[in-house]
Amino acid sequence: MTSRRRVLSRSAALIGTASISLLLPAITRAQSAKLRVGLMLPYTGTYSQLGVAIENGFRMAIEEQGGKLGGREIEYFKVDDESEPAKGIENATKLVQRDKVDVLVGTVHSGVQMGIQKVARDSGVLSLIPNAGVHAATRSLCAPNVFRTSFTNSQPTRPLGAAMVARGHKKAVWITWKYAAGDEAFEGFKEGYLAAGGSIVKELSLPFPNVEFQALLTEIAALKPDAVACFFSGGGAVKFIQDYAAAGLKGKIPLYGSGFLTEGVLDAVGSAGEGIVSTLHYADSLDIPRNRAFRLAYAKTYKLQPDVFAVQGYDTGLLLIHGANAVKGDMNNKAALYKALESATIDSPRGKWTMSKSHNPVQDIYLRVVENKENKVIGIAAKALADSGAGCKMA
Numbered sequence: 001m002t003s004r005r006r007v008l009s010r011s012a013a014l015i016g017t018a019s020i021s022l023l024l025p026a027i028t029r030a031q032s033a034k035l036r037v038g039l040m041l042p043y044t045g046t047y048s049q050l051g052v053a054i055e056n057g058f059r060m061a062i063e064e065q066g067g068k069l070g071g072r073e074i075e076y077f078k079v080d081d082e083s084e085p086a087k088g089i090e091n092a093t094k095l096v097q098r099d100k101v102d103v104l105v106g107t108v109h110s111g112v113q114m115g116i117q118k119v120a121r122d123s124g125v126l127s128l129i130p131n132a133g134v135h136a137a138t139r140s141l142c143a144p145n146v147f148r149t150s151f152t153n154s155q156p157t158r159p160l161g162a163a164m165v166a167r168g169h170k171k172a173v174w175i176t177w178k179y180a181a182g183d184e185a186f187e188g189f190k191e192g193y194l195a196a197g198g199s200i201v202k203e204l205s206l207p208f209p210n211v212e213f214q215a216l217l218t219e220i221a222a223l224k225p226d227a228v229a230c231f232f233s234g235g236g237a238v239k240f241i242q243d244y245a246a247a248g249l250k251g252k253i254p255l256y257g258s259g260f261l262t263e264g265v266l267d268a269v270g271s272a273g274e275g276i277v278s279t280l281h282y283a284d285s286l287d288i289p290r291n292r293a294f295r296l297a298y299a300k301t302y303k304l305q306p307d308v309f310a311v312q313g314y315d316t317g318l319l320l321i322h323g324a325n326a327v328k329g330d331m332n333n334k335a336a337l338y339k340a341l342e343s344a345t346i347d348s349p350r351g352k353w354t355m356s357k358s359h360n361p362v363q364d365i366y367l368r369v370v371e372n373k374e375n376k377v378i379g380i381a382a383k384a385l386a387d388s389g390a391g392c393k394m395a
């Protein structure tokens with residue numbers, strides 16, 4: 001007999017004919033004094049460093065508040081999702097069914113997120129997205145129990161095109177991995193670039209997570225655009241930046257990116273990264289006290305420089321703390337929990353942000369340039385940018 005059933009039958013004996021349903025929330029709390037947090041993140045593959053940074057940031061936020069959530073101790077359950085969409089549903093189900101988590105934190109890859117989204121919608125478990133930007137999660141498939149602390153895939157690239165045109169780069173080649181994150185980043189880029197008067201010479205892609213860039217770089221050299229814009233991230237971004245320089249394109253054809261390109265990779269790429277201009281909802285050099293304190297604490301704790309992924313993990317921790325405190329640890333008080341999460345203002349290292357109606361951050365997008373291995377802010381590319389959230393029928 002499971003411990004839950006034992007508790008149930010014992011309680012039923014104690015209360016005689018009283019309605020069990022009335023007691024269920026109390027029993028659920030009693031049988032799980034520790035709040036169960038599931039982390040479904042990539043710990044292997046091209047996005048492995050992103051998963052580690054998210055977990056680091058998440059744990060740091062919680063440790064800073066005394067290591068508890070709404071007064072309850074925490075028990076962690078971890079799954080390496082390998083950024084493998086085919087295993088998305090199975091891995092999320094493990095956390096929900098086998099480990100009975102109260103909250104599922106994950107993930108990085110948009111394809112895997114679609115699996116989590118299905119499990120979250122079917123089970124009703126609280127799901128916090130610390131990175132993956134797939135539009136559907138907060139648009140057509142949005143759900144009352146799903147909240148994103150990161151971005152939608154088109155959010156960072158929407159203001160990129162105008163910045164490129166302002167610098168005189170009106171003909172661009174776009175290059176990316178062919179999956180939701182790359183496709184939707186392109187959607188945002190294309191809209192902004194065309195509106196600013198730019199034109200797209202060619203759209204190039206390769207399957208995720210391939211890094212055989214050579215033939216595509218040769219094609220770019222032959223096309224001679226004013227600039228190249230791209231979406232790559234993690235290990236693949238390191239290789240792309242290095243190959244771009246090795247192919248002799250650096251210094252000849254300016255490279256722009258959705259800002260993930262230069263996150264967590266600057267030590268690895270060295271001089272090949274210098275001068276890359278990008279747009280993102282974070283920058284290392286953001287000169288606000290919250291960011292300075294965060295960077296110092298993160299470097300001290302992990303002996304590593306934080307990046308946008310660490311910030312997103314940290315903000316996921318902040319959001320969960322806010323929600324758990326609002327319901328004093330009673331995660332079954334869903335109406336109050338969701339209300340608290342919806343109305344949260346997160347005092348983030350990226351600057352304060354709020355939750356949109358469809359549960360995605362409303363946030364500033366910064367224009368940045370890589371200088372001395374740092375993402376430096378050189379402007380605000382978009383102020384308080386909200387994703388459309390079109391199609392969400394939530395009350």
Ligand code: PHB
Pocket residue numbers: 108109110111131132133134153181232233234260
């Ligand atoms: C995604 O798959 O949604 C994704 C992955 C890595 C990023 C951004 C988005 O840096």
